[in-house]
Amino acid sequence: MVKGLGQLLRGAASRLPARLLRPFGRPVALLFHGVEARIVDARVQTNHHDLAGFSDIVKFLKGNFDVLPLSALKEVLRHPARHRRSIFLMSDDGYANNLTEAAGILADFALPWTLFVSTHHIDSGRRNPAFLARLFFLFAPDEHYVIPHLGPLELGPPASRAQAAARGIARLKALDAARADEAVATMEAVLAEGDLAALLERFRSDAFLTWPQVAALARRGVEIGAHAHFHWPMHGGQTKDYLIRQARLPRARIEAEIGPCRYFAYPFGNTPDIGRAAWQAVRDAGYDYGFTTLSGSLDAGINPWLMPRYGLRFREPRLASLVPALRAGNPRLRAWQRQMRD
Ligand SMILES: [Zn+2]
Known part of the structure; x- marks a missing residue:
């Protein structure tokens, strides 16, 4: 049986040197949540990189890839093959440590990034x-x-x-x-x-940013996107009204507090967390792109409101091979998107 390119790449990522995989590379989106100086209980602080691990990843990205702002995505999607090393870096939820820990490191390396905030939690300070x-x-x-x-x-x-x-x-x-x-x-x-x-x-690690803190990040050049209003799944078990609010409200809140909001990321973001009515609500709320947490690479054939992203593990020693191999997720992503058509 002939193996698909995806299967070959997936196997290859663990065995082949990065330089052999590099020609297969395509633009990708990478995701983190929070960054803490010290993790005191890994069972609880499941969303947070420790500072040293995060610094290693950032340094590696800076040295080996082109990290671009999301405003470049439209152009990149026109010619994915010319952007084999392009990366879009993102953070979800809106933890206060994005300002105190992550922002400084990313600024030191001059890396652009997008922060997706769950606006109810920024409004209220209520934990996830x-x-x-x-x-x-x-x-x-x-x-x-x-x-x-x-x-x-x-x-x-x-x-x-x-x-x-x-x-x-x-x-x-x-x-x-x-x-x-x-x-x-x-x-x-x-x-x-x-x-x-x-x-x-x-566990102050899981405290959310306030609006003035989100505004401070925006002034430092961080793109602010929406991560729904409540940090909760947008699957088919939710009412249509709820999904419409989850798409519309955060955009309205961000535009009132910060400025234009063109991008959305689904809470949790995997296949059980996103229903057909969810991406339609995101599209209808006027976002340019929506991001899941399914692995894959970014190309023009993908539903723009169901784009793939890879969630960075706390240690990523094989990032050079892993990034070009993410493309291996696209057949699964496409199959799922076909089921989700309107
Ligand atoms: Zn989240």
């Missing part, structure tokens, strides 16, 4: 619901709980908690937003009887 749920599963006292829409659950010894968190958060994400909200509010109420304030302080 998945983060609050993680605190509950990891730190709520050993007990039997009844959480609305998740049913009864038993929290036991510390060793079992990480798995309980992964399972519980996956179930939460599948719920519609109103039900998920009720469930998370119940978890938060449990934590509030104990040391919620201390936990929030201990």
Whole structure:
């Protein structure tokens, strides 16, 4: 059986020297979330690079690729083969440490980047619901709980908690937003009887930027895009009204506080997190492009509101081979986009 180019590249990325893969390279989008000086609990701070690891990645990108602003994307898509080393760097959510940690390093290396903010969380300072749920599963006292829409659950010894968190958060994400909200509010109420304030302080890594801080980043040249209003999936289980609000509201908030908002990134951003009505709402809200977290390279044949991005791991020792091999994700991306056609 003849292997597809994608399969060959995927296998090759782990074996071949980067210089052999380089001719296959195409423009890609890379994603990070937060950056912390020190990670105190990796089970909780799942979204944050440590400073040293992030610096290594940034240095490597600067030395080996052309990192471009998103305003260049339209031109790059006209001639992807001429942009084998072009990268668009992005950050999701809008953590305060983007200003205190990431922005300085990226400025030192003169790398342009885009920050996608979930505007409800910038407005209110309320933490990401998945983060609050993680605190509950990891730190709520050993007990039997009844959480609305998740049913009864038993929290036991510390060793079992990480798995309980992964399972519980996956179930939460599948719920519609109103039900998920009720469930998370119940978890938060449990934590509030104990040391919620201390936990929030201990994990300041997950605090959001304020609008003046987002504006400070914009003044430093960071492009500000929308990451929905609530940081919650936009799958087919959500109502159409909810999805329309998730697309429209953040653009209106960013345009009121900062300036033009042309780009969108879906919360979580994988296939179970994005429904057909979601990308249509993003298109209809007037964004030029929307970004998922499916792997692939950027080309003109892709639905502009379902563009691929690769989420950077905390250590990326093989980035030189990995970036050209991301193109291997395109057949899967295209197959999914065909199912999502309107
Ligand atoms: Zn996010």
